[in-house]
Structures are given as structure tokens and as C-alpha cells.
Amino acid sequence: MRILSIVLIILAFFGCHTKKPTAAAAPLPPLVEVSAAKVQTIPIFVPAFGHFVAYNSVEIKSQVEGALTQIHYTEGAMILEGEPVVTIDPRPYQAKLDLAVAERLQNVAQLNFAKEKVERYAGLVSDSYVSLLNFHEYQTQVASLTAEVEKNDSQIRLAEINLGYCYIRAPFSGLCGKKKVDIGNLITNNGDTLVTIKQLDPIYIDFSIPERDFFRLMQYQSTKDLTVNLHFPDYPDCDFIAELIVVNNEISSSTGMIPLRAIVKNPDRLFWPGQFIRTELILTKKPETVMVPISAMNSGQKGRYALVINDKGIAEMRMCEFGEILGDTIEVVSGISGGEKVVTNGQINVMPGKPVRIKGASQ
Template sequence: MKAWKILLGGAAVVCVGAAIASYSLRAGPVAAAAPSGPPAMPVPVTAVIKRTIPVYLEYSARTESIREVSLQAKVAGYIQSQPAADGADVKGEELLYKIDERDYRAALDQAKAQAQRNVAALGYARSNFNRGDELVKTGFLAKDNYDQRASTLGQSEASVAQDSAAVRSAEINLAYTEIRAPFSGRLGRNRAPVGTLVGGSGFTLNTLVQLDPLYVTFNPSERDIGVIQTARLASKVVAKVSLPDDASADYSGELTFVDNGVDRTTGTITARATVPNPKFTLLPGQYVRVRLHVRDEPDALLVPQVALGSSQLGKYVYVVGEGNKAEQKIVTLGPTDGDAVSVKGLVETDRVITGNLQKIGPGSPVSPIAQKEASASDVK
């Protein structure tokens, strides 16, 4: 009986040992396969660029014509012809409208004829006076007759002067029958067809606007006034003008006017640039964007704008830190230059992460890929 108990105890020990061995065999491989950490995320990186960049102030603006006039007739008459068509581009002194001139030419001829008669009368009065001047000295002519001849001479001279003024007035009225362009520009819509009786009532025949150059008027805020004035004192301020829907249309002019007071209601000041428009591609009243080049910023540190992120602390970028781990750096933004923006808070040796930003955080392991080597699949 005692031997039997010994045999059963030995069998129990063997079973327990086998169970422990089996558990050790299973637990050993599982412990070895445990992961050591998340895999490194491939990220495209780019170097910080250091260079001098231009600094601009940008505003919404409207184009304005430097000169715009309403064409009206100075003298009354019927429109005889319109040599320049509606909407035509005309030169200064070009004939735009012709008024029937017959009445005014007849008035000029009459004034000239009257002047000729009075000139002849003046010649007779002058010679008669000259003879009387000799006769009165010898006593052959009474003093009263001599004075009468002098009076007649004076009246003749006054008549000739009056006739000369009448001829000049008739010539001016005749010239007014031709309405010419006071400057180069573009005509608008005609309002006086041939045969229309015009003149003396303020009736507008057409409008003429100057298209080259144009004004571009905008309203800087009062906080920008000091920057603009400083730039004007240093040199001329270049103004770049572009159309909102056509980035390829670029016009260059110069800031030529800043008003002398700030609008108390809006806190802005009126300013304008003068922009050449030789091809007449800009028209008065258009909405445009204007950029003023106010200075250059040397040694600016630039990063792609796509690398920026936002948080409650402000703008930040991720850079490749020690041990190839993502490091978040808070930055202060400066002027932009195309797709890049200048920042403060980085150093020139930083490698900025530009992709896969949503998949990383501070301390995340990363595998840097140079920007030019990064493929589209790396940044999805």
C-alpha cells in the first residue's frame, strides 16, 4: 500500500512538471514577439531658405479715369456729321462732331465786310485830320472844325476796333461748329444723331474718358500710413495692379497721391497710384488688387505655407528633431513670397516637415525623405 502511494505521487509530480514545461514553451515565443513601438512615418522634408524678400501691402482698389468730360455744343445748330464712331479711341484734337456752319460763316463774312468799310472810313478820317492839322496851324481852319475832324477820327478808330472784335467773335463761333477731342481717350455712346438740334441747353452729345494712364484708388488703414510714408520718403513706391480673375494681367505703376486726412468713420485714408494703360485693357470703374512694394526684408527665413499648422498656442511647424522624432516649434509669421512665408522661431539648419502632418504629433518617430525625392504616395 505504501509503495502504491509512492507511485501515485511520482506520477503527479511528472504531470505538474509537464504542464509547467508546456506553459513555458508557449509563453516564451509570445514574449519575444511583443512590439517595441510604432513604426517611423515617412515624411517629406525641406530645408529652411534664407534670402531677401520684398515686403508688400495689398489692398482692394478701383480704377478711375484721370480725365472725363461731357461733350456739349457751344453754339446752336444741327448735327451735320459724326466722324468718330461710338466707342472709338480718338486722339487729341481729332474731329468728333460737325455742326452745320452756314449761319456762322455768313456772320463771319458780314463782320469782315463791315470791318472793311470801317477801315476805309478810318483812312479817310485820318487823312482829313492830317490835312486839318496843317491848316489849323496857318489859320485856314477853325479850331472847332479841327476838333470835329479829331472826333471823327476817334470814332472811326473805335469802329475798326469793334469790327475787329466782331470778326474774332464770328471766327470763334465758326470754330465751335467743330467739336474736337480735348485729349486722347475713348468715346462713349452717342446721344445726338445726325440732324439733332443742339447747343446752349447743356445737352450732352457724348462722353470722353482718358484711358492711358489711369488712376487706381484704394484706402489703406491708418496703421499702414506710417509704413507708406516712410517708403515714399526713401524712394518712389512701385504699385503692382492685377485683376482678381486674371492673375496673368499685371500692371505696374507708381504711388502718386496720399490724402491729407483720415476718414473718422472708417479709419482709412484715400490713396491712389498712376498706372500706364497703353493697350486700354483696363477701364474706369474696374475692381482690381493693388500691391505696394514698401521695403525689402533681408535674411528672411522661408518655409512652405503647406507646412504650417494651427493650435491654441498659435502657428507651428514640425521639424525633424533628435533621434528622427517630430518636434513642434511655435513660429511667428512674417511677409509671404509666393508659396513661401517668412517665419521667426526656426533656425537655418532646421529640416521642416511638409507632408503627412495629420499622421504625426510631437515626439512621433519619422523617416525623413528629401522633398524632391518624396512621391505622392508618401504624403497621402
Template sequence: MPIQDATETYLPKTSESQPPGRKNPWVRVVVYLVLAAAVGLIVWRVYQNKQKTAANTANQAAALLGRPVPVQVVPAEQKPMPIYLTGLGTVTPYYSVTVKARVNGELLPVKFTEGQEVKKGDTIMVIDPRPYQAALDQAKGSLAHDQALLRNAQAEFNRYKALFAAGVVSKETLDANEAQLGQYQGAIQSDNAAVETAQLQLDWCYIKAPINGKIGLRLVDPGNIISANSTGLVIINQLKPIAVYFTLPESQLPQVLHRLASDKRMAVDAFDRSDTQRLTSGSLLTADNQIDTTTGTGKLKAVFDNKDSILFPNQFVNVHLIMENRPDALVVPSAAIQTGLNGSLFVWVINDDGKGGQVSQMQPVKVALAEGQNTILDSGPAPGAKVVIDGADRLRPGQPVTVAAAHQHQNQAGQTTGQPPASGTGRPANPGRKGQNPSSTSRQQ
């Protein structure tokens, strides 16, 4: 028993010691407080940084708002403006003739230079005329022979007629001489027809221009044997005047036909492929007598003098069929029209601020219609007012601006239109974005 007592003496009593894993609760509280303070400090720092950033942004925005915005402007104009319908057209010769030979034979050297202007009746080609000249001479010889026989038969008939009157010859003899005279008269008529035919064949050897026009490239070289009415020799196109065929939707045809019936003449302008430069002016000739059911369009024909040869066959043009002319239309570039949040239309107008500077103001407008790059207004800025066509996306009412005149583009029609610096094809752009400060884009009604 002494060993057991010693063991009990040195072993600690488990019931009186602290449970494993338990710590002082104040340490935990202190740790939590330190963590909360650190998180709060971080949040405070982030909040202060955001406040500073917002303040800097606000200061920069305020500085930018006070800085003048560069814009380009053009004046609103009050001028005559045509109201027109547009269509796609193709230039076509007024007359086009494929020249063919009417007789057989060898083609001699041509009498023209390819591409030259010819007049009606000019000799342009010759087929070897010698066989036809010989045939004509033969026909004339037969005619002369029969004419001599006719004169002899006429003299004999006159003698037998006198003898019959004297009772020397019988009636039967007189009738026989009269019949012979009639045969020779018939032979003379046949000979005259043969001479005319031979002369016509000879004339056809000299191929003449059937119309005034411009001659094309020859299709057959000299030295070839030509067959009558089978081989095209050259094509002649009449280009002065020249025609343009174009189409319009069937919904627009009634007003065109009504106007054509009353006025008998409607002005037509031909523009280039980009529809920005007027090439020439002409008049509407007529409309087709039916509508194309596959496209729902009607075909119309316009005629142009084309004295300067600016139109050429198969050229693509944009046709402006003028329906009306407004003498005092209020006109602004289509690029100046902006769209507000509620769909209202307005333009930015530049006014003096009274301090030697210029500021922007919104001007509501009422659009009548858009014609190409120009828009006609029923109401809007006064004539001469400067409207913004570039730089409108950064404007607000009262915004200071610096003004630069827009690049002016003048087409052959005499219409001057303002162009933004980066102009594309010259067509109006899509409507502006809805909002207080829409981008500087045009609106086509």
C-alpha cells in the same frame, strides 16, 4: 357514526404533509451556479474578443506607423521679400471728360470710331458750320466798311489839320474832324471783336478732343439738333496713365504719410480680385486731406502707366503698398506653419534617414509676419530645407514619408509659391488645429 369513521379513514392528515410552495434548497443552489457559470462564460468571451480586437488594432496601427506617409514639400527660400500694406482699390480714369457742344446746330456725321484712341486736338465731331461762317463773313464785311470810312476820316483830318495850321479853318472844325476820326477808330475795334467772336463760334463747330484718351460710345446720333452746353456727346477717359483709389485704416496712415514725405515715391502693386496675380506696378501719388469718419479709413491715390491696358475703369483690385524690402528673408509657404499644443509654432521638415529613405522631423519656427501666401521667418529651417505643405496631419517625429514636389504657382510678380492639391482662392487658410499632429493649414499673423 360509521360514515364519519370511513371519511376519517380515507382523508390524509394535513398536519403531516409538506407545506405548499416549498422546494428542495439544493435545486435552487444548482440553478444559481449554472446561471453564474453562463454569465461568466459570456463575460470571458466578450473580454477575449475585445483583447483580440485591440491586438489587431495595435498591429494595424503599428503597420501603418511603419508605412511611409505621402506628403508634398517645397523648399524654404532665402530671397528678397517686400513688406507691404494691403487695401481694396477701384481703378479710375486719370482724366475723364464729358464732351459737350458750345454752339447750337445740327450734328454732322462723327469723325471717330467708338472705342478708338484719340489725341488732344483731334476733331471728333462737327456741328453744321454754315450759319457761323455766314456770321463771320458779315462781321468781316462790317470791318472792311468801317476801315474804309476810317481811312477817309483820317485823310480829312490830316487836310483840316494843315488848313488849321495855315489859319484857314477854325479850331472847332478841326476838333469836329478829330472826333469823327475817333468814332471810326472805335467802330474798327468793335468790328474786330465781332470778327473774333464769329471766328470763335465757327471754331466751336469743330469739336476737338480736349485730352489724350480712349473715346467711349457716342451719346447722340448725327442729325440731332444740339443745344449748347446741355447735351453730353461722348465721354473720353484717359487710361494711360490710370489711377487707382484705395483705402487704408487710419492707424496705418501716419507711417504711410511719413514715408511719403521722406521718399516722395512709394511703389504700389495692383493684384487681381483673388489677390494672387500681380497685374502691374505703379507709385503712390498722394493721400486725401481728411479721414472718412463713417469707416475710419483714409483715401489714397496711386498712378500706373498702364501701357499694356491691363487696368480698366471701375475694375476692383487689391493694392499692395510696399513699405520695405527685405533682401535676405527666410520664406516658407503659409500652409507649412503648424501650431502645437502649447501654442508654439513649427514646421515639418523632411530629412534623410541614412538608409535611403526619408523621415519627418519637427522644426520650431519664429514668425516675423505673413505676406499673402508666404510667411517670413525670423528663425526656422535652413534655406533649401524641404518643408511639408500637404499631408502633415498624419506625421509624427521620425515618420517615414514618400515625397512629392508641390504644384508650383508663379504669379506675374515672379514669386513662386507651393500650392496644395486642392487650392481655393489662393488666400491663406485659418491657423492649424492645436495638437501634436495638426492639419496642414496656414497661419496668418
């Protein structure tokens, strides 16, 4: 009986000090990152990849045979138009020129004598002091020697041309490449290249765009000159603008691409032939365009949408039509106005019609 009384007392004690359960705390709204939709003018462009091509490029080759006696250029250095590049031993060609000049002098002397003979005997033919046959022979000799002098003139011109070929000069100002033949080597006119010269300012950019963009290209090019933005993948802050100058006269049937060519100034030689470049052919510019980060675009069963946070911090689902992509942003054709806040991160936890917490905003 005593034990029962003690148990009842202990139970009554703990029963009086047991806390009542409290109600569970309401869950916090999901935390999201937002960005304001911006209204701006955007370029409408066709992206492509291309490479630089020298404005002028020449492989210096010999047109005569002989020993290479002098190299006037410096590898990797600039050479101006008209400056000597190399010299091939001119002595054999100078001798041929001298020989042609001497033969002409000989033939001119004989021609003058033949002309005097014709003039002297012309008055004697009628008196039969000189036969008509002999007089015709004198006249024929004059004509023959006249032809020989003209032939000598041609030989002299040819010899002068070949002698000039011994002194090879730069056809334009440009940058010399690596030396391919050393002094003392026998040069033949079989097409071997002595050195390459390339003009780098200005410089071309060759690239191609898909056939599907052909009509848009023609449409915009008919109204204005088009430009090309140049981007280096490894140097995103280095952007340059080139001018489109050539649309090739056919579309490649094997690739379905249209070869294009642009030109850009290159005074500091930042661009090099063969160098890879990313291009954007600017067709036009579109003003008053609503742009949002690409991360704000979502896809659902009804189509693409974005989550917009209104002034009360409530999430709204907006079905949107998206358009052009520019970098990490995308055009909103309809569904969102400039200045509205769109969710860019944390969409998975957001329920339309429910409040959210905006990261970085005072709650």
C-alpha cells in the same frame, strides 16, 4: 464511467492543440506631410483693392447752338489728337463773321475819310477859316471811328471763335465711347454730352490703404520710388508692375483711408477704366528670410509653434515668432532655420519626441 473517459480524452486533445496568444504588434508612427523651410528675399507690402481710371477723359460738349451736320468718329475706335469729332452747322456763324468783316471795312473807310478831313483842316484853324469847335468835332469823329474799328476787330475775333466751335476736334488721342446724339439733332450749349473720349495708355490705378500704414509709407517713399504689384483675381498668372505717383494730401476722416494713385503702361489695352484690380504697394524687400507654408503654423497654450522633424525622423516642437504673410507662406522670424523640415499636414497625431513617417519618403 465510459462516458467520463471519452470526455477526458476530448479535452486532452483540444488542450494539446490550442495556440498560445501572441503579443500585440506595436502601432506605426503617424504619417505626416512635410515641407522644407526656404530662405528667400520677400517683398514687404500693403495689400489693397483698386480700380483703373483713364489717364485723360473728356466729355465732348458744344459751345455753340446749331444742328449736328456731321459725325466724324467711329464708336469704340481710336481718334487722334486734333482729328474732327463732330461738326455743327457753321453757316450762321460764318454769316456773322462776314457781317463783322463788312462792318469793319465800312468803319475803316469812314475813319480814313475823317483822318483826311482833320489833316486838311488842321492848317485852316489858325486862319479862322474853320472854327475851333468844328475842328474838335472832326478830331472826335476820328477817335470815335478808331474805337469802332477796334470794336469790329473784337467782333471778328469772337465770330471766328464761335465759327471754330462748330468744328469740334479731339483734345488728345483716345478711345471714343458710344454715340449719344445723332445727326440732325439740334445741339444746344446746355452741357449735353455728345460723346466721351478716354485716353487709356498710360492708365491710372486708384486705391486706398489704411491710416495705420501712413508712417511706413512716408518712411520708405522718402528714400526711393515705390512700385505697386497688380493682380487679377481671375487670372493669377497675369501680374504687372505700376509706379506710385500720388499720395493724396489728406486722410479721409470718414473711412480712415489714404487715397493713392499709381500709373502703368497700357499699350495693348489690357486695362479698362472702372476695372477692378488687387494691388500690393511694395514698401521694401527683405533678404535672407525664412519662409514656411502657413499650414505649418500651429497655436497652443504657450503661443504659436511649428513641428520640426529632425534627421532621425523625430518630431520636435519649436516655439516660433512669425511675421509677414506672402501668398500661402509665412515668415519665420525665429525658431526655424532654412532647410529644416516642418510638418504641414497630420500634426494632430504627432507627439513631440516621438518618431513619424513622412509621406512619400522611403521607410
